[in-house]
Amino acid sequence: MIVSKGRISMECFIYVILFISLLFSNQILALPDVEQQNNRLSPRDTPSLQFNGPFTTVIDLLSQDVEFSIFVRLLQRKKLIPYLNELQNFTLLAPVNSAFVQDFNPLSNDVKDVISTLDLSPWDEFDVQNYIIHDNVITTDQLTNSTKVISDNVKFPLVLSQPNINSHRFVINNDIPIVEPNLSPNMQNATVHGVLKLVTDAKDINSLINSVENIKVSYTNIDVLLQNLLNRYMDPPTNNKTLLVPSNKSFKTHFNSIELNYLLNHYNKLEKMNKHIQKGWYKDMEILLNNLLIDEVVGGSTDLLTFNQNNGLVHISSKNCGQQLILNERDSSILTFTNQPYDFGMAHFFDDIQFLNTSISFNAEKYLHGLNCSGFVREIYFRGLEKFIKDNDEFVTIFLPQASLNDEVGFTKSTLLYHFTELPIWLEKDFPTLSKNEIHNKFYNSSFCSSNKKLGGHCQRMKLTKSNKGYFINNKFHILNSKPYQIGNTLIYIIDNDITLPNDLIFSLPPTLDSCSKSISFLRKLNYLDLKPNHEGYTVFLPCFNSWDDMGLNFKYIQSNFTAASLIMENLIVNGLYYTDLGDHRYIETNNLLDEPITIDINKDDHSSKIEVNIDSLQDNLTIDKDSDIIFNQGVIHPTHNIEYPLDLQISLKDLFMTTGNDKFMYLLETLPNYKHLFNDSNMPYSILVPTLSSLDYSNISNDYTKLEEFLKLHIIPGNETVNILNCDNDFNTLLGEILECKSYSQDDQYIKVKEGATNEVRILNKGCSTENSQQACIFLIDKPLSLNWIGKDKYNLNMPILAVAFGIILGVVMFMIFVCCLLVARVTKIKNRYQMVDSSENSNENDNTVRHINDVKHPLLNNSQIRPPTSYDSTNTAAKLSASSNGSSSNSNNRPNTGSASYSVNSTATPIQMPRKK
Ligand SMILES: *[C@@H]1O[C@H](CO)[C@@H](O)[C@H](O)[C@H]1NC(C)=O
Ligand SMILES: *[C@@H]1O[C@H](CO)[C@@H](O)[C@H](O)[C@H]1NC(C)=O
Ligand SMILES: *[C@@H]1O[C@H](CO)[C@@H](O)[C@H](O)[C@H]1NC(C)=O
Ligand SMILES: *[C@@H]1O[C@H](CO)[C@@H](O)[C@H](O)[C@H]1NC(C)=O
Ligand SMILES: *[C@@H]1O[C@H](CO)[C@@H](O)[C@H](O)[C@H]1NC(C)=O
Ligand SMILES: *[C@@H]1O[C@H](CO)[C@@H](O)[C@H](O)[C@H]1NC(C)=O
Ligand SMILES: *[C@@H]1O[C@H](CO)[C@@H](O)[C@H](O)[C@H]1NC(C)=O
Numbered sequence: 055m056i057v058s059k060g061r062i063s064m065e066c067f068i069y070v071i072l073f074i075s076l077l078f079s080n081q082i083l084a085l086p087d088v089e090q091q092n093n094r095l096s097p098r099d100t101p102s103l104q105f106n107g108p109f110t111t112v113i114d115l116l117s118q119d120v121e122f123s124i125f126v127r128l129l130q131r132k133k134l135i136p137y138l139n140e141l142q143n144f145t146l147l148a149p150v151n152s153a154f155v156q157d158f159n160p161l162s163n164d165v166k167d168v169i170s171t172l173d174l175s176p177w178d179e180f181d182v183q184n185y186i187i188h189d190n191v192i193t194t195d196q197l198t199n200s201t202k203v204i205s206d207n208v209k210f211p212l213v214l215s216q217p218n219i220n221s222h223r224f225v226i227n228n229d230i231p232i233v234e235p236n237l238s239p240n241m242q243n244a245t246v247h248g249v250l251k252l253v254t255d256a257k258d259i260n261s262l263i264n265s266v267e268n269i270k271v272s273y274t275n276i277d278v279l280l281q282n283l284l285n286r287y288m289d290p291p292t293n294n295k296t297l298l299v300p301s302n303k304s305f306k307t308h309f310n311s312i313e314l315n316y317l318l319n320h321y322n323k324l325e326k327m328n329k330h331i332q333k334g335w336y337k338d339m340e341i342l343l344n345n346l347l348i349d350e351v352v353g354g355s356t357d358l359l360t361f362n363q364n365n366g367l368v369h370i371s372s373k374n375c376g377q378q379l380i381l382n383e384r385d386s387s388i389l390t391f392t393n394q395p396y397d398f399g400m401a402h403f404f405d406d407i408q409f410l411n412t413s414i415s416f417n418a419e420k421y422l423h424g425l426n427c428s429g430f431v432r433e434i435y436f437r438g439l440e441k442f443i444k445d446n447d448e449f450v451t452i453f454l455p456q457a458s459l460n461d462e463v464g465f466t467k468s469t470l471l472y473h474f475t476e477l478p479i480w481l482e483k484d485f486p487t488l489s490k491n492e493i494h495n496k497f498y499n500s501s502f503c504s505s506n507k508k509l510g511g512h513c514q515r516m517k518l519t520k521s522n523k524g525y526f527i528n529n530k531f532h533i534l535n536s537k538p539y540q541i542g543n544t545l546i547y548i549i550d551n552d553i554t555l556p557n558d559l560i561f562s563l564p565p566t567l568d569s570c571s572k573s574i575s576f577l578r579k580l581n582y583l584d585l586k587p588n589h590e591g592y593t594v595f596l597p598c599f600n601s602w603d604d605m606g607l608n609f610k611y612i613q614s615n616f617t618a619a620s621l622i623m624e625n626l627i628v629n630g631l632y633y634t635d636l637g638d639h640r641y642i643e644t645n646n647l648l649d650e651p652i653t654i655d656i657n658k659d660d661h662s663s664k665i666e667v668n669i670d671s672l673q674d675n676l677t678i679d680k681d682s683d684i685i686f687n688q689g690v691i692h693p694t695h696n697i698e699y700p701l702d703l704q705i706s707l708k709d710l711f712m713t714t715g716n717d718k719f720m721y722l723l724e725t726l727p728n729y730k731h732l733f734n735d736s737n738m739p740y741s742i743l744v745p746t747l748s749s750l751d752y753s754n755i756s757n758d759y760t761k762l763e764e765f766l767k768l769h770i771i772p773g774n775e776t777v778n779i780l781n782c783d784n785d786f787n788t789l790l791g792e793i794l795e796c797k798s799y800s801q802d803d804q805y806i807k808v809k810e811g812a813t814n815e816v817r818i819l820n821k822g823c824s825t826e827n828s829q830q831a832c833i834f835l836i837d838k839p840l841s842l843n844w845i846g847k848d849k850y851n852l853n854m855p856i857l858a859v860a861f862g863i864i865l866g867v868v869m870f871m872i873f874v875c876c877l878l879v880a881r882v883t884k885i886k887n888r889y890q891m892v893d894s895s896e897n898s899n900e901n902d903n904t905v906r907h908i909n910d911v912k913h914p915l916l917n918n919s920q921i922r923p924p925t926s927y928d929s930t931n932t933a934a935k936l937s938a939s940s941n942g943s944s945s946n947s948n949n950r951p952n953t954g955s956a957s958y959s960v961n962s963t964a965t966p967i968q969m970p971r972k973k
Contacts, residue, residue, distance in 0.1 A: 109240060110239045111239050111242055112146055112239050112246055113129070113135055116246065119234070119248075121150040121152075121248060122148050122150060122248065123151060124149075125148050125149055125151075125154075128180055134182050139242075141242070142242060142244070143188070143189050143190070143191060144186050144188050144189065144190065144191065145186070145187040145191055145244065145247070146185055146244060146246045147185040147186075147226060147232075147246075147247050147249045147253055148234075148246050149185075149249050150233060150248050152250065154252070183208075183209040184210075184253040184254070185253055186208075186209075187207060187208050188207035189206070191243055191245050192204075192214065192247075193235070194222070194235040197214050197215065197216050197224050198216060199216065200215075201213060201214070201354035201375060201376030201377055201393060202354050202355070203353035203354040203393060203395075205350075205398075205400070209256075210396070210398055211398065211400050212226060212395065213227050213353065213393040215228065215354070215375070215393070217377070226249060227253070228393065228394070229251070231249065232247045232249055232250075234247065234248025235247050235248070255397065258396060259290065259396045259399065259401065260277060260280060262394055262396045262401055263277045263280070264277065266391055266394070266403060271302070271303065271403075272301065272303075273299055273301055273403065275314070275318055276299050276305075276346070279318055279343060282339055283339055283343060291347065292347065293398055294398055295347045295348060295351070295363075296348040296353065296400045296402070297402075298346045298347075298348070298362075298401075298402055298407055299401050299402065300406065300410050303406065304404065304405065304407055307406060311424075312421055313416055313420070313421075313424055315424040315425070315426070316335075317342055317414070320424075321428065323423065324336075326428070327428060327432060328435065331432065335420075335423065338414060342411075342414060344363030344364045344413075345363070345364055345409055345410060345413065348360055348362055351398075351399055353376075353393040353402065354376040354393055355375065355376030356370055356371065356376065356379075357371045357372065358371075364412070366409055366413070368381060369382050369383065373386070376393075378392050379402050381404070381408070382408065382409070385405070386405075387403060388403050415445075417443065417444055417445045417446070417541060417544070418442070418444075418450070418452065419431055419440070421539060421541045421544075421546060422443060422546075425454060425457065425539070425546070425548070427455070427457050429457075430455065431443065433465050434470065437470050439474075442501070443544070446542060446543050446544055447543065449476065449544075450545070451474070451475045451478060451479040451544075451545045451547065452474055452545070452546045453547050453549050454473070454549065455550075455551060455552040465552070468502050468504070469553070471501045471502035471503075472516070472553055472555050473553055475501055475516070476501055479518070481533065481536045481537075481547070485525075488520060488521070490522060491521075493520070494519070494520045494521075494681070495517055495519050495520075495681040495683075496517070496635070496681070497516070497518070497635050497683065497685075498515065498516055499513035499515055499516075500514050500515065501513065502514045502555065507589060508687060509590070509591040509631070509689065510589045510590035510591055512590075514687075515683075517683065517685055518533075527553060528553075528685060529564045530551075530554075531550060531551055532549060532550040532551075533547050533548070534547075534550060535548050556687045557686065558687060559585070559594065559688070560578075560583050562685060562686035562687070562691065563691070567598055567693060569598045570693060572602040573598065573623070574596075576622075577623060579616070580619065580620045580623055582624075582627065585688050588629050591629075591630065591631040592630075592631075592690075593627075593689055593691075593692065594686075595626040595627075595628075595669075595692050595694050596691050596693050596694060597626070597693075597697045598693035598694065599694075599695050600695070601697045604697075605822065606822045607833055607835065608710065608823070609822075610713040610820075610822070611705055611712075612705075615709075618705065621648075621702070621703045622697065622699065622703065623647075624646060625672060625700040626694075627646060628645065628647070628652065629644045629645050630642060631690055632692075634679075634681055634692070635681060635683075637658075638658045638660075639658070640654070640656040642654040653669075653670045655668040655669075656668070658680070663679060664678070664679060665679070667692075667694075669698075671702075672698040672699065672701065673698050673701060674696075676695075676696060678692040678693065678694050699825050704824075704826060706733065706824050706825075707732075707740075707742070707832075707833060708733045710822040710823070710832075710833040711733070713822070714744045714746070714747075714833065716744055716745065716746065716747040716750060718747060718751070719744055719747070721757070722756075722757055722766060723766060725757055725762060725766075726763065726766055726767075732770065739773030739776075739824075739830035739831040740770050740771065740773055740831065741770075741772075741773065741776040741833070742769060742770055742771070742832075743769040743770075743771065743836050743840065745769075746835065746836070746838070752838075753839050761842055764842055765839070765842055768789075768790045769788070770788060771787070771788055771794075772788075776829060776831070777829055777830075779794075779832075780821070780823075780829065782796040782804045783798070792808060793810070794808055794840075795807055797815070804817070806834075806836065806840070808840065810846065811844040812841075812843070812845075814841065814844045816837055818836055819835040821833065
């Protein structure tokens, strides 16, 4: 390097000649074998210096020792002889021949071969600076019982140490033994140490850490940290410094996994972030690294009070003759991995470093990165909502969408805000422990509060539900951890998907509530699925569950009358927000959708899960469930268990009749003289059993049917009797005076038959009651008309033969005895009084009459109606008739075949049956 280029070939020639002559003047190059190498491991007690003359240089010393011959030849080849000759105040590490042999096998004993190998290119990389310590003349006596780290005037730091106190062996950089120490020329201020190995370039810091990796402690974390940071600098931050290397275990001790993921950029999202986010992130990485960096090369035997790069005071001392460092009297470095030089600096490896995490603080933002949700952070910055994730004095709960593969999903500002609430939500504390199928709901205000147009500035709420399936938000989004990640005042829950804002009314209803579909279809028809913004939000009482089904014919009517339907729905949608978790008592004055002023009165009962809602425009209370509010984008929905009619909605008996579609029956009813009273239920209500049109057609009853009036009256029920058929739990009278009975097998399976009549039953298909008189004026749709023929018919239907036979026998015996008695009496009285005999025959005629009644069921009715004086429908008559019917039913409460006297009491009752004569 000192020799100028022009003279290269000339000098080269001279040196080659010189070299060859040297070769022959010395002994043949002795190639050391294994034994020799082993011998050399022990330093020689007396350096074998042979002075050829009074003045020696370093080169002279090397040349005189055959062990350095290859080194000398190398120096010659590199034209370094003059350089070394002129050098002063230095220490030279001179590799012995075996050092080369180790590296370049095989070399043959043949001298010429050796020469030729010297030309091989690998030697060209040889840099003599690896072997020179400038401005420092070191002898091994300076190294006794200590370790010396040299970082000045060297190409890379060197460590000179005495591995074993009791031996006088010394090593360079922990693994290069000095085999011929302390050769001193007298012409130069220098020392030469023969070393057993070549001094290779120091590794860079990453390779050094990687090379340490295959022991039981792992150092990958610091490696990752450095890799993240190193390419940010022109000069690596580790340059000319001491790096204290903590193990992964140490990282684990001082940080949790989320923090580590963040600090080490575990998900490799750092690069994709904008400058602003990157800056903070890199800063934390730097703080972490700076905790571990000392701004000078420290090592070996030392006792030093210094500062790390974060100005943290660090006391570095040593033990084991400088082969182990101690930080702050606490953390000891690992013996075999202390004083590890790199290019350029010194590394010391530790199990743990106490101050690893000082000066590093975390906030929600960092945790979000650590949870692999950097995309979410980016969105937050993009929407200017950083305040939620920066260091926060207020409580914030974040519902964080699980890191998904697709990191590119964008949020609107509103939607993003809906992921936050400025409340601490502790799921495990806020919710009770539930038994198996219990469900518990709670509501929280989200941070989305700006929808002035829709919610009047109220914050949109979110519903949290706990059930045996876990925790859900708005019945849709599953919360994956019931215990939140907490960082400062921020609580983080992971959810399985991006939360969407509550949707339109229709999309907010959970699929489990398909019972609301009838209400929805009304709202759709009425165009109320999209309510116009009212600047205060809406509360919708939505009939669900069985509410519509329970309405029967009324539902059919409402379905057919658009005006009625809208009247109902408009009364159920009110301005303003009522949530069921607000206070125990609420009195709200507001307007409904018709813009009518209404008041809502709500009293909550702690013991009931239901809430009675009194709206003054409705006939009765609505029943809703506590905490079952359904949030939608314009307010809140309460599914109701019932429907109450608005006060100004009238559904008359005739309206309901029309839903049966049986015009023919109506036509027949019109033949009744007092037909008008039937549907004018204001003073005297009636209910009507209406057969289906097809069954009526089939029965061939038309207005020329001779007993039409009786037939119709059998289908008309006085108002106050209606409750019994409505509940289907009691017998009830008809206008005809014939008692009917209702049999209920289930709610949907109810039958009517003539009491004590034929076994024939008709089924109640549907029913509905007028709004004005919902307990007294009802229409019952039945599957076929009742027949007058069924009245009393069952008296002959002895469907139990044994009973019939028994009954027959008893009857026979009784008849026989009566006959015998009569005969005896007749015989006795015959002679006494003839006139008395006539009386007794009249008595027997009356008996005959009874039998006749049994034979012909139609007659008594006909007779009765003909006998009765004409009356009009009035209450006294009805009352009289009913008292009669109750008498009848008390004396005969079953369908068993009746005795003659029983049937007599029914058919020839003394009570008048009202039967106004046709006009
Ligand atoms: C060698 O060291 C001495 C004493 O420190 C100094 O005076 C001298 O200048 C040095 N020589 C060179 C060439 O640096
Ligand atoms: C030899 O070099 C060392 C290191 O530079 C220096 O301290 C010492 O004074 C020098 N000795 C002489 C005699 O120049
Ligand atoms: C080196 O240490 C050994 C063993 O502790 C001791 O005997 C010897 O005196 C020490 N040498 C020096 C120079 O301190
Ligand atoms: C290393 O640091 C020391 C002391 O801070 C300084 O004198 C020296 O020039 C530095 N060397 C390099 C290569 O930066
Ligand atoms: C429909 O209902 C409204 C409100 O009750 C009523 O005024 C109207 O007469 C009904 N229309 C029909 C065709 O029944
Ligand atoms: C109707 O609701 C109101 C308010 O909740 C309540 O005070 C009242 O008792 C309820 N009435 C009935 C009949 O349940
Ligand atoms: C209905 O009213 C009539 C007359 O007022 C009465 O005799 C009858 O017992 C009542 N029926 C019921 C079920 O209350």
